[in-house]
Amino acid sequence: MTRQKILITGASSGLGAGMARQFAGKGRDLALCARRIDRLGALKTELSQQYPNIKIAVAALDVNDHEQVPKVFAELSDELGGIDRIIVNAGIGKGAPLGSGKLWANKATIETNLVAALVQIETALEMFKKAGCGHLVLISSVLGAKGVPGVKAAYAASKAGVRSLGESLRAEYPRGPITISVIEPGYIESEMTARAASTLFLVDNETGVRAIVNAIEREPGRAAVPWWPWAPLVQLMRLLPPPLTKRFA
Numbered sequence: 001m002t003r004q005k006i007l008i009t010g011a012s013s014g015l016g017a018g019m020a021r022q023f024a025g026k027g028r029d030l031a032l033c034a035r036r037i038d039r040l041g042a043l044k045t046e047l048s049q050q051y052p053n054i055k056i057a058v059a060a061l062d063v064n065d066h067e068q069v070p071k072v073f074a075e076l077s078d079e080l081g082g083i084d085r086i087i088v089n090a091g092i093g094k095g096a097p098l099g100s101g102k103l104w105a106n107k108a109t110i111e112t113n114l115v116a117a118l119v120q121i122e123t124a125l126e127m128f129k130k131a132g133c134g135h136l137v138l139i140s141s142v143l144g145a146k147g148v149p150g151v152k153a154a155y156a157a158s159k160a161g162v163r164s165l166g167e168s169l170r171a172e173y174p175r176g177p178i179t180i181s182v183i184e185p186g187y188i189e190s191e192m193t194a195r196a197a198s199t200l201f202l203v204d205n206e207t208g209v210r211a212i213v214n215a216i217e218r219e220p221g222r223a224a225v226p227w228w229p230w231a232p233l234v235q236l237m238r239l240l241p242p243p244l245t246k247r248f249a
Contacts, residue, residue: 003085003135007031007076009063009120010090012039014190015139018209019087019216024051026213031076031083033061034090055080063090063116070123077127085135086124087216088117091158095151106154113158121165125178133177137216138166140184142230146237159184163222170221182222183215186230201229 006023010016012034020030024047032040037060044056057079061072077083091113096102121136128134143152144159166182173180187201188208203211203226211226224230 003028005029005031005080005083006085006087007033007073007083008087008089009061010034011058012036012043014205015185015188015209015212016087016089017043018190018205019089019213020047022209022213024054024056027051027054029055029080031057031059031080033059033072033076035060035062061090063120064112066116066119069116069119070126073120073123073127082131083127083134085137085216086120086127087137087139088120088124088162089137089139090116090120091139093155095154097150098153109154110158110161113155114161117162118165121169125169128178135179135181135219136169137181137183138162139212140166140182142184142186142224142234142237144184145234146240147242149242166222179219180221181216181219183212184222184224184230184234185212186224186226186233188212201233 006028008016008019008030011020011032016034020032020043024030030047032043034040037058040058044058047054047056057076059072059076061068063069092109094105094109096105098106117138121138124134124136128136140163141156141159143156144163146156147153148156163182163184166180169180185208186203188203189205208226215223215225224234
């Protein structure tokens with residue numbers, strides 16, 4: 001099944017913008033939202049010039065403004081004439097070691113990456129139930145497979161929560177018509193990984209995003225990307241004693 005009309009949150013930069021470019025190249029219509037409307041406008045101009053036959057709708061959205069999420073999703077859906085796939089991608093990489101006195105950073109990460117994701121999930125499911133079908137994609141992380149120490153502790157916890165929500169939904173909708181995919185990217189070049197302490201197995205943005213988009217198109221229940229080396233590494237991470245996970249933080 002071709003999902004022609006795709007909504008992506010957090011689409012102004014990084015993986016979100018990269019996915020928008022990849023899907024535009026496939027001829028898909030796009031609904032893009034993020035806080036930075038100026039960047040979205042520039043991205044829309046870029047993609048409209050390259051791919052004049054696709055429809056692109058953009059809207060400003062802070063996913064932490066929970067009341068705005070259903071309103072913006074509905075507006076974008078109306079502009080495109082429906083949405084076939086929603087990619088819950090918006091997130092941040094703030095964080096500090098637990099107990100370091102920087103609760104605000106860890107709280108912001110949990111609220112944006114998990115609580116706001118839940119709001120997007122609820123909104124997406126309501127839309128898909130009304131439409132009769134849809135593909136919900138949750139962008140988690142390989143770090144959601146195991147708790148990690150240091151600055152990534154809250155981030156890993158938030159992505160583990162996203163993964164768990166996805167697993168619950170896969171049990172809820174085992175045969176459709178709503179399909180659930182949890183995508184777990186490894187280290188892919190972006191604004192977020194530019195600030196990361198570890199760049200273990202880092203791949204460039206284009207390569208990483210292509211792997212994400214290819215996985216999304218297959219509509220798996222769950223996928224670590226790029227498959228090599230992250231699929232086997234995720235399995236290894238689950239078996240490692242906690243102190244050894246520091247290498248991945």
